Amino acid sequence: MKGIRIRPEQEGLKTSLFDLEAEIMDVVWESGWSEFSVADVHRHLETQREIAYTTVMTTVARLFDKELLGRRKDGRRYLYSPTMSRAAFTEAMTREVLNSLPPVGKDTAFALLVERVAEADSAELDRIEALIRKRREREDE
Known part of the structure:
Protein backbone atom coordinates (compact mmCIF):
# COMPACT_ATOMS: atom_id res chain seq x y z
CA MET A 1 0.00 0.00 0.00
CA LYS A 2 1.41 3.33 -1.02
CA GLY A 3 0.85 6.81 0.30
CA ILE A 4 -1.06 5.89 3.44
CA ARG A 5 -0.29 7.96 6.51
CA ILE A 6 -1.52 7.28 10.01
CA ARG A 7 -3.69 10.03 11.53
CA PRO A 8 -3.93 9.08 15.23
CA GLU A 9 -6.41 11.86 16.00
CA GLN A 10 -9.04 10.06 13.89
CA GLU A 11 -10.92 6.82 14.58
CA GLY A 12 -11.53 3.68 12.56
CA LEU A 13 -10.64 3.71 8.87
CA LYS A 14 -10.15 7.46 9.05
CA THR A 15 -6.87 6.94 10.95
CA SER A 16 -5.29 5.91 7.65
CA LEU A 17 -7.72 7.12 4.96
CA PHE A 18 -9.34 10.47 4.30
CA ASP A 19 -13.07 10.70 5.01
CA LEU A 20 -14.38 9.99 1.51
CA GLU A 21 -11.77 7.28 0.94
CA ALA A 22 -12.90 5.57 4.14
CA GLU A 23 -16.55 5.97 3.17
CA ILE A 24 -15.95 4.42 -0.26
CA MET A 25 -13.99 1.49 1.18
CA ASP A 26 -16.85 0.95 3.67
CA VAL A 27 -19.30 0.83 0.76
CA VAL A 28 -17.09 -1.61 -1.16
CA TRP A 29 -16.50 -3.95 1.78
CA GLU A 30 -20.08 -3.86 3.07
CA SER A 31 -21.60 -4.35 -0.37
CA GLY A 32 -19.52 -7.43 -1.05
CA TRP A 33 -18.90 -6.28 -4.62
CA SER A 34 -16.20 -8.33 -6.31
CA GLU A 35 -16.11 -5.76 -9.12
CA PHE A 36 -17.70 -2.35 -9.43
CA SER A 37 -17.60 0.83 -11.47
CA VAL A 38 -17.30 4.41 -10.29
CA ALA A 39 -20.97 4.77 -11.27
CA ASP A 40 -21.91 1.96 -8.84
CA VAL A 41 -20.20 3.74 -5.96
CA HIS A 42 -21.62 7.11 -7.01
CA ARG A 43 -25.18 5.72 -7.12
CA HIS A 44 -24.76 4.25 -3.65
CA LEU A 45 -23.36 7.47 -2.16
CA GLU A 46 -26.04 9.57 -3.89
CA THR A 47 -28.71 7.76 -1.83
CA GLN A 48 -27.18 9.35 1.27
CA ARG A 49 -26.14 12.79 0.03
CA GLU A 50 -25.43 14.83 -3.06
CA ILE A 51 -21.92 14.22 -4.37
CA ALA A 52 -20.30 14.93 -7.73
CA TYR A 53 -19.47 11.97 -9.95
CA THR A 54 -16.01 13.45 -10.61
CA THR A 55 -15.30 13.61 -6.87
CA VAL A 56 -16.08 9.91 -6.54
CA MET A 57 -14.01 9.15 -9.65
CA THR A 58 -10.98 11.04 -8.30
CA THR A 59 -11.25 9.36 -4.90
CA VAL A 60 -11.57 5.88 -6.40
CA ALA A 61 -8.47 6.64 -8.52
CA ARG A 62 -6.61 7.63 -5.35
CA LEU A 63 -7.61 4.35 -3.70
CA PHE A 64 -6.23 2.56 -6.77
CA ASP A 65 -2.98 4.55 -6.45
CA LYS A 66 -2.80 3.52 -2.78
CA GLU A 67 -3.19 -0.11 -3.93
CA LEU A 68 -6.43 -0.65 -2.00
CA LEU A 69 -8.28 -1.19 -5.27
CA GLY A 70 -7.27 -3.07 -8.38
CA ARG A 71 -8.75 -2.26 -11.77
CA ARG A 72 -9.20 -3.59 -15.27
CA LYS A 73 -10.39 -1.95 -18.45
CA ASP A 74 -13.94 -2.81 -19.52
CA GLY A 75 -14.67 -0.99 -22.76
CA ARG A 76 -14.38 2.72 -22.04
CA ARG A 77 -14.58 2.37 -18.28
CA TYR A 78 -12.62 0.72 -15.51
CA LEU A 79 -13.97 -1.94 -13.23
CA TYR A 80 -12.45 -1.87 -9.77
CA SER A 81 -12.09 -4.54 -7.11
CA PRO A 82 -10.83 -4.49 -3.53
CA THR A 83 -7.28 -5.81 -3.18
CA MET A 84 -7.84 -6.86 0.43
CA SER A 85 -10.55 -7.43 2.98
CA ARG A 86 -11.30 -4.99 5.79
CA ALA A 87 -9.62 -7.41 8.23
CA ALA A 88 -6.47 -7.61 6.09
CA PHE A 89 -6.37 -3.81 5.80
CA THR A 90 -6.73 -3.40 9.56
CA GLU A 91 -3.96 -5.92 10.15
CA ALA A 92 -1.68 -4.21 7.61
CA MET A 93 -2.24 -0.80 9.22
CA THR A 94 -1.61 -2.21 12.69
CA ARG A 95 1.63 -3.81 11.49
CA GLU A 96 2.68 -0.54 9.87
CA VAL A 97 2.14 1.39 13.10
CA LEU A 98 3.97 -1.20 15.21
CA ASN A 99 6.86 -1.46 12.74
CA SER A 100 7.28 2.32 12.78
Missing part, protein backbone atom coordinates in the same frame (compact mmCIF):
# COMPACT_ATOMS: atom_id res chain seq x y z
CA LEU A 101 7.79 2.42 16.55
CA PRO A 102 11.29 2.48 18.01
CA PRO A 103 12.14 -0.71 19.97
CA VAL A 104 11.40 0.99 23.30
CA GLY A 105 8.03 2.19 22.00
CA LYS A 106 6.92 -1.36 21.18
CA ASP A 107 6.97 -2.35 24.85
CA THR A 108 4.84 0.65 25.72
CA ALA A 109 2.45 -0.03 22.84
CA PHE A 110 2.00 -3.65 23.89
CA ALA A 111 1.41 -2.67 27.53
CA LEU A 112 -1.20 -0.11 26.48
CA LEU A 113 -2.87 -2.65 24.21
CA VAL A 114 -3.12 -5.23 26.99
CA GLU A 115 -4.46 -2.60 29.39
CA ARG A 116 -7.11 -1.42 26.92
CA VAL A 117 -8.18 -4.95 26.03
CA ALA A 118 -8.38 -5.96 29.70
CA GLU A 119 -10.67 -3.00 30.42
CA ALA A 120 -12.96 -3.88 27.55
CA ASP A 121 -13.21 -7.66 27.58
CA SER A 122 -11.55 -10.35 29.67
CA ALA A 123 -12.32 -12.96 26.98
CA GLU A 124 -10.21 -10.93 24.56
CA LEU A 125 -7.39 -10.92 27.09
CA ASP A 126 -7.66 -14.74 27.23
CA ARG A 127 -7.41 -14.81 23.45
CA ILE A 128 -4.22 -12.73 23.56
CA GLU A 129 -2.76 -15.11 26.14
CA ALA A 130 -3.55 -18.04 23.85
CA LEU A 131 -1.83 -16.28 20.94
CA ILE A 132 1.27 -15.72 23.06
CA ARG A 133 1.27 -19.41 24.08
CA LYS A 134 1.00 -20.50 20.43
CA ARG A 135 3.85 -18.20 19.45
CA ARG A 136 6.07 -19.60 22.21
CA GLU A 137 5.23 -23.16 21.16
CA ARG A 138 6.36 -22.36 17.60
CA GLU A 139 9.66 -20.99 18.94
CA ASP A 140 10.22 -24.22 20.91
CA GLU A 141 9.81 -26.39 17.80
Whole structure:
Protein backbone atom coordinates (compact mmCIF):
# COMPACT_ATOMS: atom_id res chain seq x y z
CA MET A 1 0.00 0.00 0.00
CA LYS A 2 1.41 3.33 -1.02
CA GLY A 3 0.85 6.81 0.30
CA ILE A 4 -1.06 5.89 3.44
CA ARG A 5 -0.29 7.96 6.51
CA ILE A 6 -1.52 7.28 10.01
CA ARG A 7 -3.69 10.03 11.53
CA PRO A 8 -3.93 9.08 15.23
CA GLU A 9 -6.41 11.86 16.00
CA GLN A 10 -9.04 10.06 13.89
CA GLU A 11 -10.92 6.82 14.58
CA GLY A 12 -11.53 3.68 12.56
CA LEU A 13 -10.64 3.71 8.87
CA LYS A 14 -10.15 7.46 9.05
CA THR A 15 -6.87 6.94 10.95
CA SER A 16 -5.29 5.91 7.65
CA LEU A 17 -7.72 7.12 4.96
CA PHE A 18 -9.34 10.47 4.30
CA ASP A 19 -13.07 10.70 5.01
CA LEU A 20 -14.38 9.99 1.51
CA GLU A 21 -11.77 7.28 0.94
CA ALA A 22 -12.90 5.57 4.14
CA GLU A 23 -16.55 5.97 3.17
CA ILE A 24 -15.95 4.42 -0.26
CA MET A 25 -13.99 1.49 1.18
CA ASP A 26 -16.85 0.95 3.67
CA VAL A 27 -19.30 0.83 0.76
CA VAL A 28 -17.09 -1.61 -1.16
CA TRP A 29 -16.50 -3.95 1.78
CA GLU A 30 -20.08 -3.86 3.07
CA SER A 31 -21.60 -4.35 -0.37
CA GLY A 32 -19.52 -7.43 -1.05
CA TRP A 33 -18.90 -6.28 -4.62
CA SER A 34 -16.20 -8.33 -6.31
CA GLU A 35 -16.11 -5.76 -9.12
CA PHE A 36 -17.70 -2.35 -9.43
CA SER A 37 -17.60 0.83 -11.47
CA VAL A 38 -17.30 4.41 -10.29
CA ALA A 39 -20.97 4.77 -11.27
CA ASP A 40 -21.91 1.96 -8.84
CA VAL A 41 -20.20 3.74 -5.96
CA HIS A 42 -21.62 7.11 -7.01
CA ARG A 43 -25.18 5.72 -7.12
CA HIS A 44 -24.76 4.25 -3.65
CA LEU A 45 -23.36 7.47 -2.16
CA GLU A 46 -26.04 9.57 -3.89
CA THR A 47 -28.71 7.76 -1.83
CA GLN A 48 -27.18 9.35 1.27
CA ARG A 49 -26.14 12.79 0.03
CA GLU A 50 -25.43 14.83 -3.06
CA ILE A 51 -21.92 14.22 -4.37
CA ALA A 52 -20.30 14.93 -7.73
CA TYR A 53 -19.47 11.97 -9.95
CA THR A 54 -16.01 13.45 -10.61
CA THR A 55 -15.30 13.61 -6.87
CA VAL A 56 -16.08 9.91 -6.54
CA MET A 57 -14.01 9.15 -9.65
CA THR A 58 -10.98 11.04 -8.30
CA THR A 59 -11.25 9.36 -4.90
CA VAL A 60 -11.57 5.88 -6.40
CA ALA A 61 -8.47 6.64 -8.52
CA ARG A 62 -6.61 7.63 -5.35
CA LEU A 63 -7.61 4.35 -3.70
CA PHE A 64 -6.23 2.56 -6.77
CA ASP A 65 -2.98 4.55 -6.45
CA LYS A 66 -2.80 3.52 -2.78
CA GLU A 67 -3.19 -0.11 -3.93
CA LEU A 68 -6.43 -0.65 -2.00
CA LEU A 69 -8.28 -1.19 -5.27
CA GLY A 70 -7.27 -3.07 -8.38
CA ARG A 71 -8.75 -2.26 -11.77
CA ARG A 72 -9.20 -3.59 -15.27
CA LYS A 73 -10.39 -1.95 -18.45
CA ASP A 74 -13.94 -2.81 -19.52
CA GLY A 75 -14.67 -0.99 -22.76
CA ARG A 76 -14.38 2.72 -22.04
CA ARG A 77 -14.58 2.37 -18.28
CA TYR A 78 -12.62 0.72 -15.51
CA LEU A 79 -13.97 -1.94 -13.23
CA TYR A 80 -12.45 -1.87 -9.77
CA SER A 81 -12.09 -4.54 -7.11
CA PRO A 82 -10.83 -4.49 -3.53
CA THR A 83 -7.28 -5.81 -3.18
CA MET A 84 -7.84 -6.86 0.43
CA SER A 85 -10.55 -7.43 2.98
CA ARG A 86 -11.30 -4.99 5.79
CA ALA A 87 -9.62 -7.41 8.23
CA ALA A 88 -6.47 -7.61 6.09
CA PHE A 89 -6.37 -3.81 5.80
CA THR A 90 -6.73 -3.40 9.56
CA GLU A 91 -3.96 -5.92 10.15
CA ALA A 92 -1.68 -4.21 7.61
CA MET A 93 -2.24 -0.80 9.22
CA THR A 94 -1.61 -2.21 12.69
CA ARG A 95 1.63 -3.81 11.49
CA GLU A 96 2.68 -0.54 9.87
CA VAL A 97 2.14 1.39 13.10
CA LEU A 98 3.97 -1.20 15.21
CA ASN A 99 6.86 -1.46 12.74
CA SER A 100 7.28 2.32 12.78
CA LEU A 101 7.79 2.42 16.55
CA PRO A 102 11.29 2.48 18.01
CA PRO A 103 12.14 -0.71 19.97
CA VAL A 104 11.40 0.99 23.30
CA GLY A 105 8.03 2.19 22.00
CA LYS A 106 6.92 -1.36 21.18
CA ASP A 107 6.97 -2.35 24.85
CA THR A 108 4.84 0.65 25.72
CA ALA A 109 2.45 -0.03 22.84
CA PHE A 110 2.00 -3.65 23.89
CA ALA A 111 1.41 -2.67 27.53
CA LEU A 112 -1.20 -0.11 26.48
CA LEU A 113 -2.87 -2.65 24.21
CA VAL A 114 -3.12 -5.23 26.99
CA GLU A 115 -4.46 -2.60 29.39
CA ARG A 116 -7.11 -1.42 26.92
CA VAL A 117 -8.18 -4.95 26.03
CA ALA A 118 -8.38 -5.96 29.70
CA GLU A 119 -10.67 -3.00 30.42
CA ALA A 120 -12.96 -3.88 27.55
CA ASP A 121 -13.21 -7.66 27.58
CA SER A 122 -11.55 -10.35 29.67
CA ALA A 123 -12.32 -12.96 26.98
CA GLU A 124 -10.21 -10.93 24.56
CA LEU A 125 -7.39 -10.92 27.09
CA ASP A 126 -7.66 -14.74 27.23
CA ARG A 127 -7.41 -14.81 23.45
CA ILE A 128 -4.22 -12.73 23.56
CA GLU A 129 -2.76 -15.11 26.14
CA ALA A 130 -3.55 -18.04 23.85
CA LEU A 131 -1.83 -16.28 20.94
CA ILE A 132 1.27 -15.72 23.06
CA ARG A 133 1.27 -19.41 24.08
CA LYS A 134 1.00 -20.50 20.43
CA ARG A 135 3.85 -18.20 19.45
CA ARG A 136 6.07 -19.60 22.21
CA GLU A 137 5.23 -23.16 21.16
CA ARG A 138 6.36 -22.36 17.60
CA GLU A 139 9.66 -20.99 18.94
CA ASP A 140 10.22 -24.22 20.91
CA GLU A 141 9.81 -26.39 17.80
